[in-house]
Amino acid sequence: MSSRRNFIKYILSGIIGFPLLKGIRANYKPKVVVIGGGFGGSTVIKYLEKYIEKLDLILIEKKKNFYTCPFSNYVIGGFRDINQNKFSYHNMIKRGVNVVFDNVKYIDSENKKIQLNNIKISYDWLVLSPGIGFKWDSIIGFNKKDSIKYPIAWSGGQDSSMLFKKINSLEDNSKLIIVPPDYPYRCPPAPYERACLIAHFLKKKKRKFKIIILDKKDSFTKKELFLSVWKKLYPNSIEWIPRSKGGIVNEFNSKENYVVLKSGQKVFGDFFNLIPDQKASDLIFSSRLSSQEWCQINPVTFALKNHSNIHVIGDSINAWDMPKSAFSAYSQAKVCAENLKNIIFENKIEAPVFLNTCYSLAAENYGFSISSWYRTNSEKNRIVSLGSKSSPTNASNAERAREARESYDWYSSITQELYS
Template structure:
């Protein structure tokens, strides 16, 4: 009997002590987040909210982060450049330590991250949200030097500014050619929204100009809606050629602004915008979490790397099945990863993984379209939730299109506050 009482008492004391032990473990934890964009910025902010005892360090080289979402509106003249730039003071006020350096290397065994200054950060959990890198020379002739003549503008920054300057300098009646890659790539509807925004700019300033889209695939996100909107607002200004129409480009000559397709057709541009094939950002490869595709396979329930324990990868770098590479998706993933890590640190059961994505595209002022989906984890992978995909109707009236345009602008304002507290 005394022995039983001792065992019962011991169990009771252990139960009482558990919360304080868990709190101590959480307080000693250091979570390092790489990348201050939609995925990483979100993860850092929500980790501070959900596990306030833990130390959270965000590593981001840019002092001011410019977003790819809404950069197309800058090209159109519908947004100022600074309106899509975000600083990190809000995250600092939330208790996140922000380090403006480049992440250079990861030692998963030692749990260290080496920065460009040589500083080494030790981590208990690592969250990577490095975005994309471009596959230079995946298209023959298209390397970093070529991008200075034929910009990709698929990372918001100097390339976006360069493309806008080239559009401004182009002659009225010139040809703008865009080269579009096969899936997967960052922001599936992005090239087609860009075509509309370039057309809007040309309609205002260079109305005799043409836009030729050379596409390595036959179908794309919201295709019917884009084709309808282009025709309604811009007439025949935009011409799209898919792979069946010999639209797949295999060779680029940036000096002459010429491209060549699979079957040998050559097209010459006045402005050439080449969006090349892509892969996960550099640090993901250094961490050993990429596979042969160049992307990062993750576990659907918590976006932990399928290859390396305690490293989570969110945003464009991850391969998440049907979930697209978008800012909305990255924000959702960052929140789920923060909740998952916080639950583990605090000894709690993690919430079930359920994700959503909505993608708004602007075809012209007052003319928006959208697509939405919901995804759930099932046996370690993400799948579409039943009956969860929604898309703008083709027969929508002008008021509906105007409302979609307002929703898109409101989404951008809301998500900017959510992440950077702008």
């Protein structure tokens, strides 16, 4: 009898946990910790908030403000202020979510503990949406330190403003070099949209210029659309050199302002935007959660392979046919939240469907898009595309303006839903 009393006392004092929580007790709130308050993480929070009475819900985010990558190319194109892309967590906190601002150093998955700068936090279930990391060895001569002087502008924030300042200070007849990453990477059309919006700005400023895109790839998303708008809006100003025509860049020489192609040829420039190849967030590797470059997950629950009670969504995962985008992260997060809730409360697991719409602007009021639908295959071990629809290459200016407006509608609806 006394050992039973002690057992109850230990549970109430939190000394004994219920790691698997099968048959949850009425007075115990399972602790769900979400790491990363970007698109994926904030969506999981939003959809689990409905159960806040039954769950102990915590968000850990290292930055006080979230600057979105979507619309950061508009800042680089000179027609959007960076502060319009800035969101705080105040409203989330007001809604009752426990937000911890700290940097997660690593996750001790065996003991279900999260190491922050100074403290440890335990969890019953963990959801990770920490974004991407860079492969710093993908371009010789370009490492993390160099990216301060030559901003990559691939994580939102002040980098985009810095890149804009550089573009704004370019002289007439400047040569700009953009080096997109190899697949898979965050936001596949973004390097090509960036080329358009830089061209848009320089053209408006009546500068003569040439943008050269040196690509490791032979194709890219919405290629036909981009090629046709380059011809129409910026004739002879944007040149795309694919892999098969020698576009692979091996090296960067920042002292003498040139890149070296695989052939050994040097290409000199007045402006460089080098975007390294990518992998899952550094947190995944510091925590030894994946032996591969991208997290392998269950596409129905987003549970991480070989790690029970950890779920991963967004850019850090291999999502098969789904691209790495905010729209995808949002769509995956809704499924993850729903099925995580079903696991915790022992309800039926739902079969998921996913959606991604990706808008690109080629000028301030000139947009186009591609939408795709996805579900899991019959073995339920991968996400497969059900089809897609993209804007026509011969659309009128009015249709392009409508699509540009739609992109603003999408952006304001997702950011309002998550951060207001």
